[in-house]
Amino acid sequence: MITFDHTCKSYDGTPAITDLNLHITQGELVVLLGPSGSGKSTALKMINRMVDHDGGRILLNGEEIYSFNVQDLRRRMGYAIQSVGLFPHWTVARNIATVPTLLGWDAARVQARVTELLQLLDMAPESYASRYPHQLSGGQQQRVGVARALAADPDVLLMDEPFGALDPVTRATLQLELKRIHRATGKTIVLVTHDIDEALLLATRIVLLYQGRIAQVGTPLELLQQPASDFVADFMGRADLGLKQLSLRPIAPLVQALKGATPAHAIADTATVREAISQMAALGVSCLGVINPSGSVLGQVSAANLLEARHG
Numbered sequence: 001m002i003t004f005d006h007t008c009k010s011y012d013g014t015p016a017i018t019d020l021n022l023h024i025t026q027g028e029l030v031v032l033l034g035p036s037g038s039g040k041s042t043a044l045k046m047i048n049r050m051v052d053h054d055g056g057r058i059l060l061n062g063e064e065i066y067s068f069n070v071q072d073l074r075r076r077m078g079y080a081i082q083s084v085g086l087f088p089h090w091t092v093a094r095n096i097a098t099v100p101t102l103l104g105w106d107a108a109r110v111q112a113r114v115t116e117l118l119q120l121l122d123m124a125p126e127s128y129a130s131r132y133p134h135q136l137s138g139g140q141q142q143r144v145g146v147a148r149a150l151a152a153d154p155d156v157l158l159m160d161e162p163f164g165a166l167d168p169v170t171r172a173t174l175q176l177e178l179k180r181i182h183r184a185t186g187k188t189i190v191l192v193t194h195d196i197d198e199a200l201l202l203a204t205r206i207v208l209l210y211q212g213r214i215a216q217v218g219t220p221l222e223l224l225q226q227p228a229s230d231f232v233a234d235f236m237g238r239a240d241l242g243l244k245q246l247s248l249r250p251i252a253p254l255v256q257a258l259k260g261a262t263p264a265h266a267i268a269d270t271a272t273v274r275e276a277i278s279q280m281a282a283l284g285v286s287c288l289g290v291i292n293p294s295g296s297v298l299g300q301v302s303a304a305n306l307l308e309a310r311h312g
């Protein structure tokens with residue numbers, strides 16, 4: 001879908017991205033991660049030509065992006081940024097409708113799409129569609145920013161620190177919403193963050209950049225378990241590496257048959273190993289029942305079998 005092929009970019013002779021080689025396939029949620037100044041935003045903005053590359057190639061579905069009309073290219077890609085950039089004198093509905101209107105959709109289709117997106121982002125259309133950006137909280141503005149980016153059903157969603165500057169609770173809510181949207185729509189998403197936990201939660205693949213070059217590309221678990229260098233190991237946080245790994249592991253494959261009576265406390269079968277161990281610690285127990293969404297007991301997990309499995 002998107003290919004960086006020996007791509008380079010310098011600003012005033014200083015390299016920001018050097019020889020970037022990366023292929024992003026349809027439906028991936030790729031997170032560009034790295035310290036400040038490592039080139040994450042530059043890499044992202046080159047995809048929709050907010051920044052033009054000056055060496056190598058960038059291909060969209062096999063075609064060099066310079067072969068597209070720049071406006072067409074941008075309309076095929078939703079773009080959401082930290083500062084949101086809503087038009088202050090336009091209502092929420094009109095903000096979301098920006099690209100569909102430019103594309104000439106008829107009014108009924110635009111309105112149906114606005115309603116659908118507000119519902120998807122858990123903002124009741126009857127309360128929010130006619131408000132102005134200053135009448136929304138920061139988290140709600142960011143939701144509208146995401147809705148606007150999704151509006152014309154773009155092939156690709158580019159997100160530059162979309163949840164930066166939010167309080168941790170709102171941030172966590174929007175992260176889960178993005179994960180849900182990604183699952184539901186199968187969109188290709190490229191997201192920039194410097195937050196390792198955000199990357200671990202969201203990414204199907206992480207691209208860790210350092211000084212404009214790729215330090216490592218892999219799944220969250222690969223970066224944690226097989227860091228390619230000391231830099232990767234340091235960046236991913238050696239200190240609580242064990243805990244981070246546990247938070248990526250679901251308990252589902254580790255559920256055992258009940259051994260005797262049903263444990264007094266239970267956890268959902270969708271929980272992670274970290275959540276199960278945390279709940280055991282809080283309750284002072286070493287075993288939990290595991291229940292499915294309808295409340296049926298599926299079996300149990302014990303602290304010993306969860307911790308043993310962490311190397312698996």
Ligand SMILES: Nc1ncnc2c1ncn2[C@@H]1O[C@H](COP(=O)(O)OP(=O)(O)OP(=O)(O)O)[C@@H](O)[C@H]1O
Pocket residue numbers: 011012015016034035036037038039040041042043194
């Ligand atoms: N418009 C510009 N003009 C000159 N230099 C720039 C410009 N934009 C970025 N740079 C430089 O290019 C390098 C990479 O910047 P970039 O914004 O891509 O990094 P980043 O990883 O996204 O950083 P951050 O996390 O701080 O946003 C940095 O050294 C930065 O100073």
